[in-house]
Amino acid sequence: MASNVSELTTYMAYLEGEWKKSSSGETIAIQSPYLRQTIGYVQAVTQDEVDDAITAAHNAQKEWAGLSLSARGEYLDRWADELVKNSEEIAQAIMQEVGKGFKDAQKEVVRTADLIRYTVQEALHMHGESLRGDGFPGGDQKKIGIVERAPLGVVLAIAPFNYPVNLAASKIAPALMVGNAVIFKPATQGSISGIKMIEALDKTGLPKGLLSLTTGRGSVIGDYLVEHKGINMISFTGGSSTGRHLSKQTTMIPLVLELGGKDPAIVCDDADLDVAVSSIMNGAFSYSGQRCTAIKRVLVNERVADELVSRLKAKVEKLTVGSPEVDSTIVPLIDDKSADFVQGLIDDALAKNATLVTGNKRENNLIYPTLLDNVTEDMDVAWIEPFGPVLPVIRVKSDDEAIEIANKSEFGLQASVFTQDIDRALAVARQVEAGTVQINGRTERGPDHFPFLGVKASGMGVQGIHHSLLSMSRERVTVLNLK
Ligand SMILES: NC(=O)C1=CN([C@@H]2O[C@H](COP(=O)(O)OP(=O)(O)OC[C@H]3O[C@@H](n4cnc5c(N)ncnc54)[C@H](OP(=O)(O)O)[C@@H]3O)[C@@H](O)[C@H]2O)C=CC1
Numbered sequence: 029m030a031s032n033v034s035e036l037t038t039y040m041a042y043l044e045g046e047w048k049k050s051s052s053g054e055t056i057a058i059q060s061p062y063l064r065q066t067i068g069y070v071q072a073v074t075q076d077e078v079d080d081a082i083t084a085a086h087n088a089q090k091e092w093a094g095l096s097l098s099a100r101g102e103y104l105d106r107w108a109d110e111l112v113k114n115s116e117e118i119a120q121a122i123m124q125e126v127g128k129g130f131k132d133a134q135k136e137v138v139r140t141a142d143l144i145r146y147t148v149q150e151a152l153h154m155h156g157e158s159l160r161g162d163g164f165p166g167g168d169q170k171k172i173g174i175v176e177r178a179p180l181g182v183v184l185a186i187a188p189f190n191y192p193v194n195l196a197a198s199k200i201a202p203a204l205m206v207g208n209a210v211i212f213k214p215a216t217q218g219s220i221s222g223i224k225m226i227e228a229l230d231k232t233g234l235p236k237g238l239l240s241l242t243t244g245r246g247s248v249i250g251d252y253l254v255e256h257k258g259i260n261m262i263s264f265t266g267g268s269s270t271g272r273h274l275s276k277q278t279t280m281i282p283l284v285l286e287l288g289g290k291d292p293a294i295v296c297d298d299a300d301l302d303v304a305v306s307s308i309m310n311g312a313f314s315y316s317g318q319r320c321t322a323i324k325r326v327l328v329n330e331r332v333a334d335e336l337v338s339r340l341k342a343k344v345e346k347l348t349v350g351s352p353e354v355d356s357t358i359v360p361l362i363d364d365k366s367a368d369f370v371q372g373l374i375d376d377a378l379a380k381n382a383t384l385v386t387g388n389k390r391e392n393n394l395i396y397p398t399l400l401d402n403v404t405e406d407m408d409v410a411w412i413e414p415f416g417p418v419l420p421v422i423r424v425k426s427d428d429e430a431i432e433i434a435n436k437s438e439f440g441l442q443a444s445v446f447t448q449d450i451d452r453a454l455a456v457a458r459q460v461e462a463g464t465v466q467i468n469g470r471t472e473r474g475p476d477h478f479p480f481l482g483v484k485a486s487g488m489g490v491q492g493i494h495h496s497l498l499s500m501s502r503e504r505v506t507v508l509n510l511k
Pocket residue numbers: 186187188189190191195213214215216217244245246247249250251254265266267268270271273274286287288289319320321413415441482486487
């Protein structure tokens with residue numbers, strides 16, 4: 029899969045159903061993390077263009093909401109077909125723009141098509157309810173409540189860089205399916221992939237104005253979008269500090285936040301270490317740890333710690349490191365700043381006497397996989413999300429100590445527990461403060477129809493197909509008062 033960046037494209041923004049140059053006359057250069065060169069330019073959309081896009085979205089939404097569910101579903105199914113048809117090209121864009129291995133990028137596109145199709149089917153099969161008035165003391169049986177789902181209006185979908193297609197579509201598809209219009213703000217690094225995805229949607233003949241794609245720096249148009257009176261709901265995935273900022277900017281509109289994590293793998297002394305090692309390796313290091321659900325610390329019982337660390341070391345040293353074009357597991361991080369940040373965490377831990385088991389090598393933004401043992405609570409890497417390939421191991425004396433350290437984190441996205449005793453697994457799982465606890469498996473968001481949520485600083489509200497359909501719609505209650 030050779031890269032060709034000789035001809036640089038300036039991509040248009042998708043505003044009111046047209047591909048347009050921004051009137052700002054400004055573009056943003058997109059740098060490939062591994063080619064270390066500009067691969068294209070995207071429009072820096074203005075606030076006036078945001079206003080126009082939101083007005084157009086409100087106008088288009090009314091007619092869209094009047095279509096039948098199956099008619100809306102047909103557009104989305106065609107979108108899924110187009111994504112699959114163009115999966116090579118879209119995967120190439122993801123690979124170049126965010127440095128994800130080509131095969132994983134292709135999987136992301138296909139997973140997205142599956143997610144869209146499932147969203148259609150789920151929405152078609154959701155049903156409302158009716159209630160009898162005489163179900164309440166003194167109520168009248170002639171009073172019948174009919175509860176349906178109604179759209180919210182215009183949904184603002186803000187996505188992060190690491191799954192630029194899947195995490196965007198997991199907001200756009202349910203929003204459209206329940207009858208909303210959408211303003212989509214991709215991560216700047218991720219915009220080209222987002223544009224390719226919306227090109228596929230545009231090919232379905234989607235009504236003009238129903239969806240606009242506003243490229244631009246979050247720091248420049250982000251607050252304007254978030255505070256805009258024309259936005260009726262926000263679905264955001266990204267870092268916890270951005271999410272916290274958003275929650276302060278918004279007032280009285282529904283907000284779903286999927287944020288960062290510090291997912292622990294708790295390894296009990298009776299764990300099947302083969303299972304634990306392969307799950308931890310895969311969970312911690314795929315895409316260089318740039319997953320919100322990556323395993324970001326290991327809390328291992330001291331009785332099996334030496335064995336676990338030695339097995340992890342052997343595997344870490346076999347990880348492929350290099351270019352996403354040859355599907356290396358460890359690839360350059362999204363930018364130099366992120367690599368500096370990860371290096372800072374490693375340096376801090378080593379300065380405080382963590383044991384370097386392997387790694388701590390760097391070439392520009394490529395950080396080699398790094399395993400740190402004997403990490404203690406005074407080290408930043410015990411608590412801070414690196415979003416990079418560094419795995420701290422904290423040795424504990426008991427399950428209770430593991431749970432205590434797990435819960436001391438400000439985050440609560442997911443956790444894994446490894447033990448061969450199901451009662452013990454459940455006992456731990458029920459005490460860990462996390463949206464999801466995986467027993468004998470790696471932390472991960474998928475399959476996409478499972479509820480996905482973070483607690484504490486990891487988020488607010490629930491995603492996953494069914495829950496996204498719910499959070500992007502509301503109850504509409506109609507009461508029949510019969511004679
Ligand atoms: N829990 C989950 O489901 C997931 C969480 N994440 C988390 O995301 C982070 C990595 O993604 P990253 O893209 O770096 O996250 P950021 O928080 O930096 O950015 C996320 C999105 O928010 C935008 N943004 C930035 N500032 C504002 C603002 N003031 N108002 C509105 N939007 C704004 C960004 O735009 P721009 O790029 O232009 O700055 C981008 O589109 C990690 O912490 C990771 O854990 C990632 C995936 C899944």
